[in-house]
Amino acid sequence: QVRKTRSRSEEWWIQVGLLMLPLLAVYLHIPPPKLSPALHSWRSSGSFFTYKTQNIFFRDSPGAVGSSDIVVLLHGFPTSSYDWYKIWEGLTQRFHRVIALDFVGFGFSDKPRPHAYSIFEQASIVEGLLRHLGLLNQRINLLSHDYGDTVAQELLYRWVGTLHTLLPSSSACFSKGIFPEAHYPRFIQKVILVGLGGLVCVNPTVLIHLFLNPSSLAEVFGPHTQPTEAELWDMWTALRTNDGNLVVDSLLHYINQREQHRDRWVGALQSTSVPLHMIYGPLDPVNPHHEFLQLYKQMLPTSTVTVLDDHISHYPQLEEPQGFLNAYLNFINSF
Numbered sequence: 001q002v003r004k005t006r007s008r009s010e011e012w013w014i015q016v017g018l019l020m021l022p023l024l025a026v027y028l029h030i031p032p033p034k035l036s037p038a039l040h041s042w043r044s045s046g047s048f049f050t051y052k053t054q055n056i057f058f059r060d061s062p063g064a065v066g067s068s069d070i071v072v073l074l075h076g077f078p079t080s081s082y083d084w085y086k087i088w089e090g091l092t093q094r095f096h097r098v099i100a101l102d103f104v105g106f107g108f109s110d111k112p113r114p115h116a117y118s119i120f121e122q123a124s125i126v127e128g129l130l131r132h133l134g135l136l137n138q139r140i141n142l143l144s145h146d147y148g149d150t151v152a153q154e155l156l157y158r159w160v161g162t163l164h165t166l167l168p169s170s171s172a173c174f175s176k177g178i179f180p181e182a183h184y185p186r187f188i189q190k191v192i193l194v195g196l197g198g199l200v201c202v203n204p205t206v207l208i209h210l211f212l213n214p215s216s217l218a219e220v221f222g223p224h225t226q227p228t229e230a231e232l233w234d235m236w237t238a239l240r241t242n243d244g245n246l247v248v249d250s251l252l253h254y255i256n257q258r259e260q261h262r263d264r265w266v267g268a269l270q271s272t273s274v275p276l277h278m279i280y281g282p283l284d285p286v287n288p289h290h291e292f293l294q295l296y297k298q299m300l301p302t303s304t305v306t307v308l309d310d311h312i313s314h315y316p317q318l319e320e321p322q323g324f325l326n327a328y329l330n331f332i333n334s335f
Contacts, residue, residue, distance in 0.1 A: 032240035039234045042082050043108055051128045057081070057108035058101035058129055063092035069332070070138055072126065073100035076146025076176070076315075078248055079217075080107025080238040083145065086321035087328075094329055095141075101129055102238075103151070105251050111242045117250050119257050123154040142172040143328060145317065146286075149177040150258055150265060157268035171335070172269075173277040173328055175316055176287055179266065179295055180258040222283045224311045225319035269300055276303035277331040279324055281312035304331060 035043065046059040059081060071091055075083045081100035084091075091098045102109040103122045130136050144152040152172050159170075217235050218226055227235070239245060258265070269276060278296055282289040296305065306327035308316055317324045 032243075033233060033237045035237060036230065036234055038085075038230075039082065039237055042085060046081075046108070049129060049132045051104070051125045054104050054110040054112065054125075056101055056104060056110070056125055056129065058099065060133060061088070061092050061098045063095045063098055067094065067096040068139060069095050069141060070097045070099065070135060071095045071141045071143055072130070073098070074126070074142065074144035074148025074151050075100070075103070075106065076148055077251065077254065078106070078239055078244075079235050082107065082234060082238055083315070083317060087317055087325045090321075090325045090329075094332065097135075099129070099133070099135075101126065103147070105247050106244065107238045108241055111244045111247045113243075113247050113250065115247070115250060117247070117253065119150050119154050119254055119261075122151045123158065126151060126155060127158075140170045141332065142170070144173070145175045146177050146314070147254055149174045150254060153178070153265035153268050156272050156274070157264055160268065160272055171275040171277070171332065172272075173279060173331055175279045175281075175324075176284065176314065177258070178269070178278075179292070179299070180255070180262050181295070220284070220286060220314035222281070222311045222313035222319060225313065227318065231318075266299065269303075275331070275335050276300060277328075278303060278305045279316055279327045280305065280307050281314060281316040281319065282307055282310055283313040286314050304334070306331070 042059070043057070045061075046057050048055045048057055050056070073081065073084045073091075075081050080102045084100050088098060104125060105111050105115070105117050127136070130140070142152045142155065152174065156172060215232070217232055221227055239248075280287075280289075280293065284292075293305065293307070296303070308320055308323050308327070312320045312323070
């Protein structure tokens, strides 16, 4: 009886896989959406540099006269540097230079496959960009979100030991992902990581993209701060550029990397002497409010924290750009 039940289950999964094959074939041949005028303008205002063999998109805007401070913006998953567009102008009024990049596998940067994407590589790309711009000996302030938070942690780990000239005049401000034990991936992310369980008759990490769409991006925004349809499509278009939807499964291994290297990256925050700050949206489902903040204050008691309004969720720089900008500038001006 057990064998019959198992056989029926296997047959069911095979039938599901066969039914989804045509849908998969159609999906893989859908061309990416065209760039909106806003997204086209963002890309036209940027440049590319080459890290090893990969073309990396970045923006570098001159800003405030009389300031020598530089801020480098590190975006989250699965989006791009365009996440910062709502606060870009405000930052240029305070900083001498405002710099952002699309990590490899994201936005307008190359998205090779197969490729072993890692936080270590992304941190090296940031350093490569700073070297390309001649800024490794300048004051660097890191402003990061989600995936970018972990890249910032790796950079701080490296800089503690090798780039002491940066430390007295630099800072790091985070907005979400710090502790793997307080991080709750969305259902879609979990399914990608486990490979749809028993559905092994077809490539599971590609099949899951059938369920990835613009509306799934809206799930991590608050009910009162939902992006417009145009904003969602801009996020989706940047993701789809260069077939980025086909590397999402590889990029998601950063979740496992956070767990594997927790001591290294959390330890970097505990041992650094640079000013640290956290800007937090309390409605964030990925890093639940009380658990995350309690752990953050316990682990990093010298860091300052800004908790935004109760209706702000996972993308505070897009949901409450003025509040986010004010919180960040208050932190920067405090030291």
